[in-house]
Amino acid sequence: MTNLTTLLGTLLLAGHAGAQMQHFPDIKWKERDTDHFMLRTHDTGTDPAKQNGEDVWEKSQEILTGLEEDFTKNEFRTPSGAKGSDTEPFRFTVYLVGSGHAYDQLLEVDQKRYGWSDTNLRSCRITRNYSDPLNRYIDFQEYYKNADKAEIIKGGVLGPEDPWPAILRKMCKKDERASLNTVTTAEIITLSPKTSGYIFALTYFLVSTDERQANYRKLVGAARDGKKITKELLLITYGYEDDEGFEKDWYDFIESSKFK
Numbered sequence: 001m002t003n004l005t006t007l008l009g010t011l012l013l014a015g016h017a018g019a020q021m022q023h024f025p026d027i028k029w030k031e032r033d034t035d036h037f038m039l040r041t042h043d044t045g046t047d048p049a050k051q052n053g054e055d056v057w058e059k060s061q062e063i064l065t066g067l068e069e070d071f072t073k074n075e076f077r078t079p080s081g082a083k084g085s086d087t088e089p090f091r092f093t094v095y096l097v098g099s100g101h102a103y104d105q106l107l108e109v110d111q112k113r114y115g116w117s118d119t120n121l122r123s124c125r126i127t128r129n130y131s132d133p134l135n136r137y138i139d140f141q142e143y144y145k146n147a148d149k150a151e152i153i154k155g156g157v158l159g160p161e162d163p164w165p166a167i168l169r170k171m172c173k174k175d176e177r178a179s180l181n182t183v184t185t186a187e188i189i190t191l192s193p194k195t196s197g198y199i200f201a202l203t204y205f206l207v208s209t210d211e212r213q214a215n216y217r218k219l220v221g222a223a224r225d226g227k228k229i230t231k232e233l234l235l236i237t238y239g240y241e242d243d244e245g246f247e248k249d250w251y252d253f254i255e256s257s258k259f260k
Contacts, residue, residue, distance in 0.1 A: 023093065024109055027102060036071065038091045044098030053094060062213075165204075165259050168197045172254045180243045180250070184231040205253050212238070 022029075029040040037053045039046045061067050069075075074090040097103050104125070111121050171177070171194065178198035186195050207213045215238050222237070223229050231243075240246040253259055 024095065024106055026109075027097075027105060029095075033091065036089070036091060038093045039096065040093055041096045042098065042102050044096050046096070049094065049096055164197060164200065165254075168201055169255055169259060171197075172251055177247075177251060180247050181231060184234065201254050201259070202250065204259065205250050206238075208253060208258065215239075 027042050029042055032039045032041070032046050032050065034050055034054055036057050039049055039053070071090060095106065097106065107121055107124050110116065176194065178195050180202075182195060183198050183202050186199060205212070206216050206219075219229060219234065219237050222233060227233065235242070235246060238246065
């Protein structure tokens with residue numbers, strides 16, 4: 001994603017304004033509720049999304065104190081400003097589709113809804129991942145399916161269930177690294193496999209200890225107060241004077257057994 005604003009998730013997420021609200025009314029949906037989300041599916045099932053969604057909730061709640069209170073008061077907002085349903089428990093809607101045709105339909109609706117540029121729409125189609133001007137989601141399976149052309153160890157094709165930390169650890173030990181500046185200024189339309197991997201590694205590092213989780217909460221708080229999350233703000237929040245000091249600890253973490 002541009003700069004450092006990071007969301008946990010890999011699905012289409014929208015505010016669910018009451019039981020009758022349909023964000024994509026021309027598609028027939030099946031619905032299933034979890035504790036915190038409504039799952040709407042078309043030509044696909046809810047597994048493993050049902051469990052994954054609640055796993056993301058549990059992890060997010062550990063890192064972002066106050067998240068549960070925001071949800072119970074219906075004060076949580078997505079980056080685009082969407083809120084949960086109008087009635088308790090204020091669920092957000094997750095849309096899952098099982099075909100490229102349905103995916104393209106969603107993109108066309110949201111292009112009109114949010115005023116996306118043709119370039120933004122094209123990036124969604126190229127990566128086969130939903131994105132809007134505030135959200136970016138990366139699918140490792142698409143980026144790494146052609147190992148001969150990827151900036152990655154040969155044979156290191158990463159899918160959703162694959163141990164990508166092990167591959168990145170080998171790259172880091174061989175000094176095949178992405179700098180902090182490269183990662184924090186990355187754009188999805190020009191992302192390389194190596195940079196996308198290091199973006200995930202950076203996110204992991206930022207919440208890898210209790211102290212770093214506390215700093216991450218400060219970073220999120222700054223974003224909520226309207227500050228732009230830049231590399232400079234990241235360094236200040238985490239107590240580093242320069243890129244070199246941050247990168248040393250970051251790379252050491254990637255090369256350690258804790259990165260798994």
